[in-house]
Amino acid sequence: QKIEDTTMGWRFINPKLKELYGVDTMPQTAENVAEQFNVNRADQDQFALVSQQRTASAQAKGFFSKEIVAVEIPQRKGDVVVIDTDEHPRASTTLEGLSKLKPVVKADGTVTAGNASGINDGAAALLIASDDAVQAYNLQPRAKIIASTAVGIEPRIMGFAPAPAIKKLLKQANLTLEQMDVIELNEAFAAQALAVTRDLGLPDNSDKVNPNGGA
Known part of the structure; x- marks a missing residue:
């Protein structure tokens, strides 16, 4: 029996599962979406540029400052390094720079390192509380969850799932x-x-x- 191995995604894949759903990596699923829904390279790069610009603007205004807990990293020599800002955004990003990047999936593809999210260290926490807990601990809610849902689509185009999910959720919540x-x-x-x-x-x-950027 053949043992499959991929650098991104499942390892030691069940052949039957592979036969049913395929073993596309995340970038491959994005390329599949681009092809199926006719999203060209230029539009992807433009979207990525605007996202970078919105993030840079939000950071400059201190929009994320209250959400980030600074982390101190001791050094063998010198002062402690303090990480208090998301390291991934690149405010210097330009459309010209994005257009020069090579596709990551195939030679004639459209998905690049510039119009895809980066991979770096981080952690996040969100506190969800009941009405009773809010009162008991004198909390001030930032938002209220009024509905949730789940949908399933072909794994090969997994990134398109928010579209049917949003439609279903809006209908559910009227x-x-x-x-x-x-x-x-x-x-x-x-x-x-x-x-x-x-x-x-x-x-x-x-x-x-x-409005404040994305991944």
């Missing part, structure tokens, strides 16, 4: 997209983010979607 002031949407890859927003009828780089 709300419309027009009622949303801000939409925080996964943008692991510009290709899938654009495929989702277009399916929802939103303009590319809508002011409502990830």
